[in-house]
Amino acid sequence: MKRLSNKLNFFVLLSILCNYSIAQTPEENPKLIVGIVVDQMRYDYISRYWSKYSDGGFKRLFNEGFSTSNGYFNYAPTKTGPGHASIYTGTTPAYHGIVANEYYSRDEQKEVYCADDENENTIGADTQDGKMSPRRLMATTWTDELKLATNQQSKIISISMKNRGAVFPAGHLADGAFWLDDSTGNWISSSFYMDKLPQWVAEENEGKRRIDEFAAMKWETLLPMDAYTESISDDNNYEKLFPGEKTSTFPHDLKKIIKAAKKNKFGYVKKSPYGNTLTTELALKAIEVENLGRNSSTDALLLSYSSTDKIGHMFAPASIEVEDTYLRLDLELKELFETLDKKIGMENVVIFLTADHGGSHNPQYLKDLKLPSDFYDEEAILAEVENELSKTYGAGKWIVYGGVSEIYLNRPLIKQKGLQLIEVQTKVADLMLSHSCFRDVLIGENLRLNEYQKGYTALYDNSYNVRNSPDVIGVFAGNYYDKHSKKGTGHSTAFTYDTHIPIMMMGWKIPHKVSDQKVYITDIAPTICSFLHINPPSACYYNPIQGILK
Template identity: 45%
Template sequence: MTKSVREVCLTLLMLLMVFSPAMAQKKKSKNKTPDKPKLVIGIVVDQMRYDYLYRYWDKYSANGFKRLLAEGFNFRNNHYNYVPTYTGPGHASIYTGTTPSMHGIVGNDWYNRTTGRNIYCAEDKSVATVGSSSKAGEMSPVNMIASTITDELKLATNQKSKVIGLSLKDRGAILPAGHAANAAYWFDGSNGNMITSTYYMKELPAWVQAFNNQKLPDQYLSQPWNTLLPIDQYTESAADDQTYEGTFAGEAKPVFPHNIPAYRGKTFDLLRSIPAGNTYTKDFAKEAIKGENLGKNNVTDFLAVSFSTPDYIGHQFGPNSIEVQDNYLRLDLDLADLLKFIDEQLGKENVLVFLTADHGAAHNPTYLQQLRIPAGTTNNSIMVDSLKKHLNQKFGKADWVIKFMNQQIYLDHALIEKKQVNLVDLQEECARFVQRFPGVLRSMTADALMRSNWQRGVGMLMENGYMAHRSGDVLVALQPGWYENYGRAQVKGTSHGSSWTYDTHIPLLWYGWQIPAGESSVKTEIIDIAPSLAAWLRIQEPNGNMGRALLEYVR
């Protein structure tokens, strides 16, 4: 072997020694199990307009909403893509990745034509209460007909993942947790406990019993509700005493301080309507993480948390009240405490958090009218009574209309068939008639919805919220700034449910595991959350999914 050949062989040997470990390491990295978060925490704030993130910005602490925005990713243009925008449909849509037209939760309640009565979205008379002697636990997800991202996580891990849902409202805990959850817990105002149903278990776990034994509602309801800051610093809100704000039972005026011990009565239900309700929910979430060892398994766990209190306070006082602002300043502190707890227990890098809302809220029409902004309320009682009289004249005397709810008219199909009246003709006559009332923008028949495919606008939102055997025969959309009123002299606080941006535009924040700091103004929809989680967790999307994964924007 010549010298030159030996030199070439030696060089090749050295190169092989250098690159072989790197190649082996590269091959090893390709076969590495994909990283996944140890725990996903889904946070839904009940009745949070998007502008609340910034309206109270100067008063927020550094470690709550501001931390989520500074260290997480903010989708600034996130909307609901259906009506009606209510709590039940909102929670179901977030977790199923689809709309009421597919998952079936078309309202908090709807009319059941088979039984001839209203049905509540989470009711289930086949199960019993666990943790109370009341009927507040006769609940389950049985009425939701699509799977959730939490269901898909259970399927993907062969039931090894733990899934827990919790909220003061039963529907806020049950629908996010899904059908296959380990547990869902909600608040029973009759005894002040967190309870569940036999759908999940026969007895409350020891850690839940220990939490209930602390009697925290008694402590929270023993103190007046005063402002967190000096009241003159609430410059982002209207003055404290407004005629369009509601009062607690027994209260003369809707002003601070609210003497909660004097108004609480014999139950614990008032906890829902004061900021301490958020704190109580946060306390229970922390106990759930510890009690169930969430995030300590070799698979991803999921905790679905819904803060219900903002909805109760918003409905009573309205979005321009000091009460709503004070509630959000205190919720900000609760979120800061929860994030700190996550840091200590699991580490931010191991937990994927998202925060969104189930709907927004409208400005009170009286408040808008004071500013000469178009607004008003429709008197539904007068509208329905007038419609009934009109149909009697047109088609003969009969009880054609059996229900008006969720901004929808339900007709008696059995009666219509018996009288041999054309259903579509009756629907179209109803739609034409209600359009004459003040505040009605448009009305649409069920027949038109089933024969159309709307791509945008109010028609699309109605279509996405419509399910044939659960929705009404005629759907009504009100003008911007208007909402329903059933004969009251003045509506108090706020409402929601419309197709307008104050109800549809809500936050979507991602934080923690592999989430960079940033923001995007791309148009996103609430149904995009579930497929995004599926992509991050590398599992199947919910079976009715209609959304898209947002990973490319987060990168």
């Protein structure tokens, strides 16, 4: 009886071990990380268009995975270059150095573009748009750390309409970063990453290209016009015009628009939902040809949907164009997720979706609704500052770069005249505060020498980089825009319409959880690293999202 009991115990134990083994599949690490950044996606686009979304896109992310209603940026200004850099480095511009899309480099004493690199060449076209690299990025990305941890065995592919939307997620060690060239319509890359395009990308630039098909199409609404109840009238006074158009109403005839455009003609395809379609199609091809998620090490596919931003800038959040773009993007996501289900299995994939910044409503639209909004004259304010500095300290060009929200002073001139930098910065701030459009004016020396913990000052403090940040930062009193920018919209402030964004994760071992916990976009990178059991990026001082796997 004792032997029988031992045998039964053995088989029970064996059964438990077998079941445990089954419970551990898929393997400990996910096979593929899919990072999705939706350019200029406000958090409220999830709820605003909820009733119109399919079950397989945004709703699937929300219903199956982790999401928080309290996802925010922890720095300002909020722009595309810093946004992508911060998501993938897990740190703020104070540490990674990408303080804006364009900024003044004190080391180089000139205006620079965040991703430009004159030492590199365009791969895939005879243009300048491929002369890019992440060399200005002062930190590693989680994609770099994945490459280091797997001895370069992981495959990392990054795709976007914008060069900066592809370069910063790709980091320094990616196998490929690809973006669309405005003038030729080709998919291109940089010699930083490769000597020639892989065949599967090169063939997209040959023969009758998909972009040529889209360039000949009309952008018409996906649904009947009267179904867009979440948006204002199509015929309104708040939207920009495409070249050749007399009104901003549907349909938008891309063939006529491109014919009327003077340059960068294929850039207008990016300003339609078809730019997102091109991104998705190349992503699906990358999954198939590069065998992503089916290799020996964890791979990464990084997507930045840029058309949402370009359309947002032209038409603003209340427009039918923006709503139509998100309804179409929802279907793009549905197709992507279904492909991952079939090719890899969602239990082997981690997907995260977030945004690089939000966006404000059109200022005139808000003003017409009697909400706090108005316009200022940037040219006049800057001229006043120049004149007053010349009167006080002597003639000279005192401002070398920037607008009223980011003024870079002529530091060599300040030194030459024997002045203290903080004195001149304070003088400029006092001059600017005489204008009612400013709630506050911050100076660089205060941000450098002090640490701020609350409110908008903390956000600007998190962004202040001693080499690249401005000397004087104008903080607006409300939704203020330059008087020459009355149509469409923009972003960059520390206000919630620019900082409140979705943060969602799905797949692998991530259970369904709807949370209101505060999560910053800099928490995404350490979370991914914790999933993969690898080091966080070099300048990452933030923590993984708590409780996401419980």
